[in-house]
Amino acid sequence: MLNYLLSQWALVCVVAGAVVGLLLNIPMMTQDEGYLPAYVAGAGLTRTDPARVSRPLAVAVHHGTALVAALLYGAVVAGLSVVLPTAFSLNGVPLIPHLLGVSGVSTFVYYFFARIAMPRFGGSARNDAAEVIRQWALTAFIFGTALALFIPVLVTWL
Template sequence: MLDYPITQWASVCVVAGAVVGLLLNIPMVTQDEGYLPAYVAGAGLTRADPAAVSRPLAVAVHHGTAFAAALLYGAVVAGLSSVLPMAVSLNGVPLLPHIAGVAGVSAFIYYFFARIAMPRFGGSVRDTADEIIRQWALTAFIFGTALALFVPVLVTWL
């Protein structure tokens, strides 16, 4: 069971999503095709080609996705912590649900982009889809790793 009330846990997840989303700007900007997934996601929302998506919308989609993924992680951890034993915890965050939540959400955001968003909304960038998806896999891994490391530290601050 989580050692935190659900409202506090949700706050931790929102803050973690914000911080990790900001952190992800680094690998996304430094990779050749790194920020294109945000443009593809924006294309899905606007039904436009990724080349027609504005930078502010792409940035908003990127950060919104980080918030949503962190809240999804929080829901997975809260749900699993009620059924899995809490043999080990990281500052009150049960280890097994934490690992399952991070791995599951990272895999989900990769899979959702690679199998749904990119094929449907890739438009003019479909020619480089393989490279974009590979770089998105790295970004999803970095998201999961940063979330896994940051949440147990963040709970001690709030």
């Protein structure tokens, strides 16, 4: 079982999502098309072409996605910790639910973008879809890795 109250756990996930979202600015901005997924997601929200999405909206979508993904991770871990073995833990975070939560949410974020957002809302960016999706795979991997490493450290401050 998770060793934290759900309110504490939710706070940890929100803080982790915010920090990891900020950290993800680095790989997204250093890749050629790295920040384009945020523009595509913004295009989905505004029903416009990604080229017409403003930078502030793309940044808000990027950071909002990191927060939502971290909360989704938290819900998965809380749920799985009820039904899966929790004998091994990282500072009170059950290891198996933690690893499954990180892997599952990272994979979900990648596939949601690659299979739904990009094909539907890619607009003018569809010409570079293969490269954008490949770079998004790296970003999703970095998100999962950073979340996996940061959560057990963050809970020590509770």
